[in-house]
Amino acid sequence: MNNRHVRNVRRAGAAALLVSTLVFSVAACGGDKGGQDKAPAASSESGKDKEEEAPEGETLPDRSSTLATLKNDKGIEMVVYTAKRDSGGFLTISGDFKNPGSEGFTTPVEWSGQEEAVKGAGPSLAGMTLVDSVGKKRYYVLRDTDNRALTTSNYTSSIEAGKSLNFFAQFPAPPNTTSKVDLQFPGFPNATIEIS
Incomplete structure (x- = not known):
């Protein structure tokens, strides 16, 4: 084997390693779902045992503490557990x-x-914003390269009575x-929430 042939083999090996690394990275970041984040299915609140049984690929929030509980005029509660950098x-x-409540709620x-x-990408929580009143800045939900909001999306259009919808939203810190x-x-x- 001459030196030129060895160099070509090394280049081909390096290229194959790079491609496999990129494919793994895309798959790990949800590339197998077409880049869309799926909201966890509506589920009833039933303690820590149920929290640990999240469907594959879904992450439930850490419910060990509550930063805020808000209620809309239909009685739906928005419970915020974490705001993490x-x-x-x-x-x-x-x-x-x-x-x-005793009736379903249409989101x-x-x-x-x-x-x-963003509306064209399907249901999301892109309407959520954060305001830093001291720094006088408003922060919007981040978008990916296809302009989809980095938040819970494509959830069902209603939350059934006695059920809940897990959510997340990512912002610039x-x-x-x-x-x-x-x-x-x-x-x-x-609601004013504390950042951890």
Whole structure:
């Protein structure tokens, strides 16, 4: 084997390794679902045993503490459990929408926000915003390269009586000096939540 042939084999091996790494990364980030985040199926709240039985590929929120509980005029509760920064410069909000009533609740189109491009991607929580009143900035739900909101999406159009819908929404993180933000979501009162 001459040196030129060895170099070609090494290049081909490096290229194959790079391609397999990219394929694995896309699959790990949800590429096998077409890039769309799927909302966890509506489920009843029934303690820690049920929380640990999340369907494959779905992550339930950490319910060990509650940052805010909001209620809309239809009696639907929005319970926010976490507002966590991560090292990538993002802030992820997670929680549940709960329907404690005796009738189903149809989720309003306003939850998807006002932007036409985002509306075309199906139901989402792109209408959620965060306000840093000290820094005088408003933060919107992040979008992916196909303009889909990085939030719970494609959920069923209703929350049945006694059931809940898990949610998450990812935002750019405010500066580290900001410890609290105001959460705003259509149909619910504003709430100040603490960032961890």
